[in-house]
Amino acid sequence: MAEITTEAPKILCREIGVVDTLRFVRQYTTGYGDYTSQREQLFAGTTLNRIVEEIKGTRKYGRSGQMKKIPHKKTTRSKRNHRPRAGRQKTI
Secondary structure, eight states: OHHHHHHHHHHHHHHHOHHHHHHHHHHTOOOOSOHHHHHHHHTTTOOHHHHHHHHHHHHHHOTTSSOOOOOOOOOSOOGGGOOOOTTOOOOO
């Protein structure tokens, strides 16, 4: 078993790369702690609506509290590059 334990990661790294080997190994690594009790302590006295509002605030303002600059996305194509879609040709 000791030999397999030493050789397996080497073979995996060679065949699928270091990053994918780490992802694979992480699947079989168990966590620690008691998430249920931690969650109860963390959110004690907090309503679902309050959590949702905090999430929305973080998305809009970020953790720093300053409003995020979101780049404007162009939603229409320029006329120069516009090609009619199939099935929508003009009738003469």
